[in-house]
Amino acid sequence: MYPAAFEYFAPGTVDEVLELLARHGEDAKILAGGQSLIPMMKLRIASPRFLIDVNRIASLTGLRQEGDRLVMGALCRHAEVGRSGLVRLRLPLMADAASQTADVQVRNRGTVGGSLAHADPAGDWPAALLALDTTVTIAGRDGLRTVPLSEFIVDAYTTQLGPIEMVTEISVQLPKAPSGGAYVKFEKRAGDFAVASVGVQVELAEGGQCRSIAISLGALGAMPTRARAAEALLLGRAASPELLTEAGQLVQAEAQPFADTRGSVEYKRHLAGIIFRRAFAAAVDRALGREVETLHV
Amino acid sequence: MKLPVNLSVNGQAYEEEAEPRTLLVHFLRERLGLTGTHVGCVVGECGACSVMVDGALVKSCLMLAVQAHGCEVTTVEGLAQRGKLHPIQEAFVHNFAMQCGFCTPGFLMASHALLERTPNPTEEQIRQDLSSNLCMCTGYVQIVEAVKEAASRLGEWRKTHT
Ligand SMILES: Cc1cc2nc3c(=O)[nH]c(=O)nc-3n(C[C@H](O)[C@H](O)[C@H](O)COP(=O)(O)OP(=O)(O)OC[C@H]3O[C@@H](n4cnc5c(N)ncnc54)[C@H](O)[C@@H]3O)c2cc1C
Ligand code: FES
Ligand code: FES
Numbered sequence: 001m002y003p004a005a006f007e008y009f010a011p012g013t014v015d016e017v018l019e020l021l022a023r024h025g026e027d028a029k030i031l032a033g034g035q036s037l038i039p040m041m042k043l044r045i046a047s048p049r050f051l052i053d054v055n056r057i058a059s060l061t062g063l064r065q066e067g068d069r070l071v072m073g074a075l076c077r078h079a080e081v082g083r084s085g086l087v088r089l090r091l092p093l094m095a096d097a098a099s100q101t102a103d104v105q106v107r108n109r110g111t112v113g114g115s116l117a118h119a120d121p122a123g124d125w126p127a128a129l130l131a132l133d134t135t136v137t138i139a140g141r142d143g144l145r146t147v148p149l150s151e152f153i154v155d156a157y158t159t160q161l162g163p164i165e166m167v168t169e170i171s172v173q174l175p176k177a178p179s180g181g182a183y184v185k186f187e188k189r190a191g192d193f194a195v196a197s198v199g200v201q202v203e204l205a206e207g208g209q210c211r212s213i214a215i216s217l218g219a220l221g222a223m224p225t226r227a228r229a230a231e232a233l234l235l236g237r238a239a240s241p242e243l244l245t246e247a248g249q250l251v252q253a254e255a256q257p258f259a260d261t262r263g264s265v266e267y268k269r270h271l272a273g274i275i276f277r278r279a280f281a282a283a284v285d286r287a288l289g290r291e292v293e294t295l296h297v
Numbered sequence: 298m299k300l301p302v303n304l305s306v307n308g309q310a311y312e313e314e315a316e317p318r319t320l321l322v323h324f325l326r327e328r329l330g331l332t333g334t335h336v337g338c339v340v341g342e343c344g345a346c347s348v349m350v351d352g353a354l355v356k357s358c359l360m361l362a363v364q365a366h367g368c369e370v371t372t373v374e375g376l377a378q379r380g381k382l383h384p385i386q387e388a389f390v391h392n393f394a395m396q397c398g399f400c401t402p403g404f405l406m407a408s409h410a411l412l413e414r415t416p417n418p419t420e421e422q423i424r425q426d427l428s429s430n431l432c433m434c435t436g437y438v439q440i441v442e443a444v445k446e447a448a449s450r451l452g453e454w455r456k457t458h459t
Binding site: 002003005006007008010034035038039041042043051053055079103104105106108109189191 | 298300316317318319320339340341344347353354355356358359360361363364407410411425426428429
């Protein structure tokens with residue numbers, strides 16, 4: 001199985017990428033980790049005539065702290081995020097997502113920028129990062145622009161990226177203590193895409209009330225969404241078993257899954273309620289300083 | 298149009314070229330004659346094609362040969378030294394961790410990568426990590442046992458080889 005023939009470019013700067021995109025338009029595609037694009041090219045779902053490999057652009061690599069934000073270059077690999085001490089300490093939700101995305105080999109190549117640009121409805125980064133204050137920086141011919149992740153993905157496999165644009169950076173606010181987060185993913189078999197996934201990020205007040213709460217849903221609709229009604233219910237209140245049951249029901253109501261080989265609509269809704277409660281419990285435990293290992297379910 | 302692919306494989310330098318659409322796995326097998334790396338699914342699901350590129354385990358069916366230009370690659374042929382099996386290979390033989398052997402090169406490389414990062418993995422870690430690779434024959438039990446044994450063999454081996 002070979003991809004269709006293409007012309008290959010490996011530019012060293014973002015400007016060159018934009019020039020190539022301008023020259024070749026819709027016939028060109030950016031190659032990042034290649035863990036989604038190369039299979040698609042082999043199956044001939046995608047047959048770009050010009051392939052722009054961005055892996056040699058040094059400015060797109062690495063992750064760093066900038067003030068109160070974590071800034072990742074678009075080429076930051078899933079494995080690199082999972083290994084980062086800063087991520088493990090301040091953003092355990094992201095460490096959960098990093099270690100549950102695909103498998104070792106795919107995590108060594110696949111990039112955060114590529115995952116967001118690919119916008120798979122069951123992708124882990126789109127769902128996980130939506131529970132955090134995440135922005136996406138896009139380079140275009142008029143310079144850089146930054147958009148919230150919630151506006152970046154507009155539909156299944158669709159983003160607001162224009163034809164002569166690329167993702168250069170992803171930036172995530174470091175939550176203020178005492179806060180905690182967790183990302184729980186239910187997979188049919190190890191390393192597969194999610195049947196359903198839920199991210200929860202909470203900040204706790206003195207009395208244990210949720211000072212802020214974000215709940216994101218993955219694989220439960222055409223694109224990841226926030227469970228706004230459940231968030232509104234929990235905001236400002238301390239969680240009790242009754243309240244969590246009610247919040248779980250709201251999460252189930254807000255989920256809009258479709259039936260596929262991974263499960264029926266009813267099954268996925270049911271899962272959404274259960275993994276929400278697991279994610280919430282892990283997030284609160286972490287906010288209280290307790291160590292919670294990534295849940296593999 | 299062919300492009301240059303200058304790389305090192307198992308410590309040997311090669312100056313080759315490849316059509317851009319050539320996958321690294323096909324380049325290794327057909328151009329360099331290193332047929333130890335197997336082609337299973339070719340879509341990134343089975344792990345049979347796993348190799349190390351610049352120290353990271355990757356599926357060589359999900360990388361273009363031209364992307365390995367300037368890289369250091371290790372394939373299963375790079376494990377044995379001077380005709381002597383690597384401790385991980387010995388442990389696989391000793392535990393009957395293969396039947397048809399199709400998946401074995403991939404499992405050896407995945408085990409190698411795991412034990413480099415985690416010299417003493419728990420069974421849970423072994424199972425999590427190797428879930429990237431599929432085996433149709435063994436039912437995995439012997440493979441997991443082999444990796445456990447390899448971990449202890451490697452402890453000894455490292456004392457004399459580094
Ligand atoms: C066996 C297997 C299992 C997997 N399991 C999971 C899983 O469980 N969860 C999960 O989330 N993912 C999974 N994936 C997908 C994987 O995470 C990919 O790495 C990811 O979806 C895409 O990232 P990439 O860097 O590989 O992008 P590529 O494949 O290189 O590109 C994907 C798309 O994004 C575009 N693109 C890439 N980078 C940019 C950029 N900087 N700017 C603009 N456009 C860009 C490309 O043009 C292309 O259209 C799996 C993949 C495989 C092969
Ligand atoms: S042949 Fe590469 S993963 Fe199956
Ligand atoms: S030994 Fe036959 S596939 Fe693993």
